[in-house]
Every structure is written in C-alpha cells, then in structure tokens.
Amino acid sequence: MTKNNFKTIALTGGEAAAEAMRQINPAVFSAYPITPQTPIIEKFAKIVEKGLVETKFVSVESEHSAMSLMVGAAAAGGRAMTATSSQGLALMIEILPITSGLRLPVVMNLAMRSISAPLNIHNDHQDAMLARDLGWIQIFCENNQEVYENNFLAVRLAENSKVKLPVMVCQDGFIASHNLEGVKVYDDKIIKNFVGDYTPENYLLNLKKPLTIGAFVMPDYYFEIKKQVADAMNEAKKVYLKIAQELKKITGNNYGYFEQYFMSDAKAVIVAMGSVSGTAKAAVDKLRSQGKKVGLLKINLYRPFPYQEVEKVLNKIKFVGILERVMGCGSITPLTSDISECLNSKTSRQTYILGLGGRDVQMEEIEEIFNDLLKGKLSKEPKYVGLKN
Amino acid sequence: MFEIRIHGRAGQGAKTIAQLFAEVNLAVGKFVQAFPSYGPAREGAAMNAFVRIDDQPIKLHSDIKKPDAVLVIDPLLVETENVTQGLKKNGIIIINSNASSDSFKKKLGNNFRIYTVPASHIALKFFKKDIPNTVLLGALVKATKIICLDELLDGTKEKFMKKLSPQLVEANLKSIQEGYNFLKIS
Incomplete structure (x- = not known):
C-alpha cells in the first residue's frame, strides 16, 4: 500500500463517480441531466468528448428512456452505466425491476436527493428508498473516496456470474456530489486489471446462440423466476465480501457490510x-x-x-x-x-x-x-x- | 481544522476560489473540503462557498457555522448579509473594498480582525476586468498563514496552466502577490 500507485486528486463526489467511469470504460452511458447528479454527467461527457473512453454516450429525452436504454445495452451484451437523482429515479422506477428481473448488470450512480413535493433539490435518502425492494443492490457512500472505489466494486458485483443484478452506488447529493475532497485515484492499469472486461454468458447480439430476453411468463413460471432474483441477492451478499477483499488489497480500505x-x-x-x-x-x-x-x-x-x-x-x-x-x-x-x-x-x-x-x-x-x-x-x-x- | 466562508454573488467565482484554495492546500498534503451552498441559484444572488482545511482526514460533512475566516467578494453584501455570523471571536474578515478597515468597524464591531483590500481595483490593473478573487486569496494567505505565499503561487500556477493562457496565469500570480503585499498585519 506504500507503493506510489495512486495520485491524490481534488474531485467532487460527482466527479469521483465520473473518474471511476473513465477507468471502467463502459460500453454505453446514458443519463438525463438532473440536479444534483449534474457533475457526474458533466464530467463524464467531457471524458467521452476527449476520447479517453470508448463509451457510446447516448443523449435521451428522459430518465425513463435512459433506463430503458440501459436495459437494451446490457441485454445486447454491453457494460452499461447511468446516473440520476430524485424525480429522475422516480421516472425510472418502471424499468428498475425489469433490469433486475432480466438479470442485467447495470450500474447506476445515484446522487441522493429529496422527492417532490414540495420541490427541493437538496439531499436526503428518500429517492434511494424508492428502489430498496426492486432487486437492485444498493451501496451507500460516506465520502468521495468511497464513491470512487464503490464504482469498481459495483461493476464487479453486478457482472459476477452468480449475481447478475443491477447495482446502485448511492452518494449524498450536494454534501458529496458537489463537495471537493482529495481522492486517491489509482493507476489505470491497476483498476482496469481489477475491473476486467465484461464477457456476458448470454446476450442478444450473440448470433450463434439466439435467445429471447423479456419474454411473457405465465403463472407457472413467474414465481420461480422471482425466487431466482431473491436467490441472486443472497449470492450477492457472499460475492460482495470477496470482491471487497480484493479491492482492499489495492486501496487498503475495508468495505465490509x-x-x-x-x-x-x-x-x-x-x-x-x-x-x-x-x-x-x-x-x-x-x-x-x-x-x-x-x-x-x-x-x-x-x-x-x-x-x-x-x-x-x-x-x-x-x-x-x-x-x-x-x-x-x-x-x-x-x-x-x-x-x-x-x-x-x-x-x-x-x-x-x-x-x-x-x-x-x-x-x-x-x-x-x-x-x-x-x-x-x-x-x-x-x-x-x-x-x- | 480551519474553516472559511466566502460571501459572493452567483457568477462572481466564490465556488471557484473555494475549490482553488482547497486544491492548493491538498497539493501541500493537507486534507480539504470545498463546497458551495446553493439557494435557488440565479446569477447575482447572494451565495456562499466554504473551505475546510485540516492536517487530519476530515470526517465532518456538515455546514460550516463557525468559520475562522470570512472573505467578502462584494462589499455591498456587508449591508445585506450577516457576514460575521458565527465568525469566531478575533476571527479574520477580509473585504474587497477601497475603504479603510476602520470604516467597517462601526457595522461589524470590534470582535474581529477586519481587513480591507482594494481587490477589484488591483484586478482591473492586471485583468482589465473586475475579477478580484485571486487578489483576495493572496490576502487570505497573508492573514491566516495556512500555507505560505510560494505554495499558493505554485499551486495556482499548476492548476491554471492547464486551463488559461500564459498571460492570464501571470496576471493571476501578480494578483495574488499584490493582494498578499497589500494586507498589513498590525
């Protein structure tokens, strides 16, 4: 840990999420701008524009579309990431259990904000709580360093073959998202090695193995498929600790439950x-x-x-x-x-x-x-x- | 722990200098936070930005209620805002003004170390524009001694070189120097 394999950079929580995404290099990113998620999309748009990632950045007309696009991108076999807050998450709600039900490893950065009415752009946890029982893994962050590191943990966890569930990395809107702190940013090589490439087992664009994603299911199977989501959540608990241990070897930080x-x-x-x-x-x-x-x-x-x-x-x-x-x-x-x-x-x-x-x-x-x-x-x-x- | 509150108007760069000062301190190994407080933000509205600096990792994630120092970018805010609210006794307040510090004592009382710096005036000389922020940072470093002048100059140069023309970098460094020189500790 004493090796100089990181640089301490001043980043807001939003920027820390974007910097992590730069190193993760998702295939597709889509989000609709909403406060206080704004610094995430702003910084990541610049990263994409500079050509520092291979990510396809898709502008959309709403969060509902952004989340639907995540489903499409992940089903096609790509690593898909998004970000939102508050009413944006509320608009995504219809698609959130579809993502987990289809076992798509989407990762979302949530800059947590209150829910209207009354209209308010500032922080609390009421948006995150909308999604707490929808089959999404939720990780909460205390500071910007945790935002940065939890993104890597989230991608590994989501894409793990025993898990295959979407993950939400939750940071406090403004308090983290707009607060500048020193963040230890690790060498690209180390992070890329930790995160790895995404190689889905089954995906829509695999023409050698055609499959249907999102099929209609009668009462004879719906129950069983939902049980599989619950089982995957239990698996996620075990896998989380293993990945956290691996991450600790890099950063020295301990991400237990x-x-x-x-x-x-x-x-x-x-x-x-x-x-x-x-x-x-x-x-x-x-x-x-x-x-x-x-x-x-x-x-x-x-x-x-x-x-x-x-x-x-x-x-x-x-x-x-x-x-x-x-x-x-x-x-x-x-x-x-x-x-x-x-x-x-x-x-x-x-x-x-x-x-x-x-x-x-x-x-x-x-x-x-x-x-x-x-x-x-x-x-x-x-x-x-x-x-x- | 050293805590700073900056009073400005949205668009005047209070958030930018808060971040710059935090970054410069980070570069010399200190732990920092810099954050703005957003009201219903619109250009020209009174707003605050904050900086926390410590030699230890900072755990607090609360607002700054009792600052050690206050910077006032727009002197008219002294009339409309409570710029000394929560300021610690004998705390530092630096106001961008051509007037003497004594002229503010009547309004702000004798409990604080009040300094005035004609930062806009100095900025006009170097930028041909009213951007007084780096002048005020020079003065802040003189008054607080959180870091030394060279650390502020080096850190600012390092950060601005990536974004600004060499002329603008130089103008900022001169502004810092003059703000530093102007403030006299009695």
Missing part, C-alpha cells in the same frame, strides 16, 4: 448511512475523549441487507439510535425496520429522523442524540432532529 467505529465496549450506538456517518464519527471522537462509551455502525451494503451480521454486532449494545434521512408516512422508517429485525429484547432502539430536503446536521446535534441515548430516553415514536416548531 458495515463499518464498526468504537463499538466493542459501547453502551450507545448510532446506526447511519452515507455522509452523516462521517459527522457521527467526529461526534464519537469527541464523546470518547470525555470517556463516554459511544460508537457508530455505518451501513455500507444496504441491499441485500446483512441482517445476521448486524444482529451479531448489535446484540450486546444497550441503546441503539437509528439516523434516517427519510420521512415515515404511516410506517416505520426503512432502516429502522431493518435494524429492528436485528435487535434482541435487551436492546432498546430510537429512530431519529433528520436532514430532510438538505437540512444541515451538525455534529452537536449528533452529540445530543448520543447523550439522549445514554440516558436511556428511548421510545417507539421517532424523534425529529432540527425540526422547527
């Missing part, structure tokens, strides 16, 4: 996803320096969710706080539902809803959450952090 931060002796633990995990780490550092036993569980792989593994690390924790950038409308919020499945009767949980529509989350607010948890002030009702009266 989750990251445990000062959890071993913690009394109160926050579970979080995305950039707020970084702010929570800073809060943990501060409270630890005051002798308070707090920790963080940062979820990297959200779908398929690592239920058994999370259960093992949370089963000795007394108080668990779950940070959600999502509004629950007549329901328990998504991450809380998942985490609740992992908790035994000795652990109490509390949901904290925060950061909606770009509402800032300060470290002091997370400190307060920890102090709240340590006092055992927990209830089944969610608490709203930073909400005005």
Whole structure:
C-alpha cells in the first residue's frame, strides 16, 4: 500500500463517480441531466468528448428512456452505466425491476436527493428508498473516496456470474456530489486489471446462440423466476465480501457490510448511512475523549441487507439510535425496520429522523442524540432532529 | 481544522476560489473540503462557498457555522448579509473594498480582525476586468498563514496552466502577490 500507485486528486463526489467511469470504460452511458447528479454527467461527457473512453454516450429525452436504454445495452451484451437523482429515479422506477428481473448488470450512480413535493433539490435518502425492494443492490457512500472505489466494486458485483443484478452506488447529493475532497485515484492499469472486461454468458447480439430476453411468463413460471432474483441477492451478499477483499488489497480500505467505529465496549450506538456517518464519527471522537462509551455502525451494503451480521454486532449494545434521512408516512422508517429485525429484547432502539430536503446536521446535534441515548430516553415514536416548531 | 466562508454573488467565482484554495492546500498534503451552498441559484444572488482545511482526514460533512475566516467578494453584501455570523471571536474578515478597515468597524464591531483590500481595483490593473478573487486569496494567505505565499503561487500556477493562457496565469500570480503585499498585519 506504500507503493506510489495512486495520485491524490481534488474531485467532487460527482466527479469521483465520473473518474471511476473513465477507468471502467463502459460500453454505453446514458443519463438525463438532473440536479444534483449534474457533475457526474458533466464530467463524464467531457471524458467521452476527449476520447479517453470508448463509451457510446447516448443523449435521451428522459430518465425513463435512459433506463430503458440501459436495459437494451446490457441485454445486447454491453457494460452499461447511468446516473440520476430524485424525480429522475422516480421516472425510472418502471424499468428498475425489469433490469433486475432480466438479470442485467447495470450500474447506476445515484446522487441522493429529496422527492417532490414540495420541490427541493437538496439531499436526503428518500429517492434511494424508492428502489430498496426492486432487486437492485444498493451501496451507500460516506465520502468521495468511497464513491470512487464503490464504482469498481459495483461493476464487479453486478457482472459476477452468480449475481447478475443491477447495482446502485448511492452518494449524498450536494454534501458529496458537489463537495471537493482529495481522492486517491489509482493507476489505470491497476483498476482496469481489477475491473476486467465484461464477457456476458448470454446476450442478444450473440448470433450463434439466439435467445429471447423479456419474454411473457405465465403463472407457472413467474414465481420461480422471482425466487431466482431473491436467490441472486443472497449470492450477492457472499460475492460482495470477496470482491471487497480484493479491492482492499489495492486501496487498503475495508468495505465490509458495515463499518464498526468504537463499538466493542459501547453502551450507545448510532446506526447511519452515507455522509452523516462521517459527522457521527467526529461526534464519537469527541464523546470518547470525555470517556463516554459511544460508537457508530455505518451501513455500507444496504441491499441485500446483512441482517445476521448486524444482529451479531448489535446484540450486546444497550441503546441503539437509528439516523434516517427519510420521512415515515404511516410506517416505520426503512432502516429502522431493518435494524429492528436485528435487535434482541435487551436492546432498546430510537429512530431519529433528520436532514430532510438538505437540512444541515451538525455534529452537536449528533452529540445530543448520543447523550439522549445514554440516558436511556428511548421510545417507539421517532424523534425529529432540527425540526422547527 | 480551519474553516472559511466566502460571501459572493452567483457568477462572481466564490465556488471557484473555494475549490482553488482547497486544491492548493491538498497539493501541500493537507486534507480539504470545498463546497458551495446553493439557494435557488440565479446569477447575482447572494451565495456562499466554504473551505475546510485540516492536517487530519476530515470526517465532518456538515455546514460550516463557525468559520475562522470570512472573505467578502462584494462589499455591498456587508449591508445585506450577516457576514460575521458565527465568525469566531478575533476571527479574520477580509473585504474587497477601497475603504479603510476602520470604516467597517462601526457595522461589524470590534470582535474581529477586519481587513480591507482594494481587490477589484488591483484586478482591473492586471485583468482589465473586475475579477478580484485571486487578489483576495493572496490576502487570505497573508492573514491566516495556512500555507505560505510560494505554495499558493505554485499551486495556482499548476492548476491554471492547464486551463488559461500564459498571460492570464501571470496576471493571476501578480494578483495574488499584490493582494498578499497589500494586507498589513498590525
């Protein structure tokens, strides 16, 4: 790892995704511009224009078309990538389960943003949550380095013969997508070697082995085919760790299902996803320096969710706080539902809803959450952090 | 950790200098973040850009509420925006203005180190245009000493050489130098 096989470059999260795509060299890229995904398509358009990749960049008139084009490109046998946000993802929804149902290894960069109405361009996780049960693998990123590296992981995972499922790499809109950070960009040769070429087993343009993709299926087979998608998701969980181990050999960064931060002796633990995990780490550092036993569980792989593994690390924790950038409308919020499945009767949980529509989350607010948890002030009702009266 | 807030109007290049300053710091081995805050963005509207610099990896992904330094690209914003909001006591505020720093004390109080630099005036000399940003960066480096002048000059040259004509690179370097020279630490 001490070998000088990387350059540290200043990149926004959006640019980090585009830089990763330069090294991945997809056969086809298509996206419709939408904020805050914009820096991804902007930077990648420049890369294509300069001839740094062989990618066919297809302009389309909507996200629905972009995603449909992904299906066509991947079915034809090409490596296909796209990017979007918010309403763009909402418009793609019709095609998302088609992609996973057809077992097409499309990779999408999602710059997460709120969902209208009211119209708002800023960050929360409500768009990503629209897609959480559609057969897409979802990986969440804390910072730009993770955005860059997770793209490679995503391509390998999607194209793995045991998986063959689409993957969504989720970064926080603006907070990551428009924030410039130093990113270690590894040598092209190393990355190309890691990612490899895509050689699909079955594809439409293979004239020696004609096949139908997207056939109508009667009740006698639909059920079985959906079960295969669920099985592939379970396989994806195993394959993810293997690829993450390989990636670690290059970058030294550990992409487990989750990251445990000062959890071993913690009394109160926050579970979080995305950039707020970084702010929570800073809060943990501060409270630890005051002798308070707090920790963080940062979820990297959200779908398929690592239920058994999370259960093992949370089963000795007394108080668990779950940070959600999502509004629950007549329901328990998504991450809380998942985490609740992992908790035994000795652990109490509390949901904290925060950061909606770009509402800032300060470290002091997370400190307060920890102090709240340590006092055992927990209830089944969610608490709203930073909400005005 | 050192945190900077830049006050400008959309189109004035606040985001660009935030990114430039972050990149220059990155080049000398520091850890950085640079981000704009977007309102309903339209040209001419007041906006902010932010820079975080540290010797350690930066974990925070929150807004900057208590900056160590503030740069004001458009002096009229002193009237309409709360430019010292959250600024730490004895924090640095550099305003692009021909007026004396004392003339801003009445408005901004005595809790801050107020500096004025006629950055637009200096920029007109080198660019024949009102682009005061690199002048202000020169002044910022003098006032804060986060990096040294040569590091700012080298980093700016390195970055601008890829994009700008040699004349414009030179004009920017002279702007930095003059902004640096102009600001006097009392």
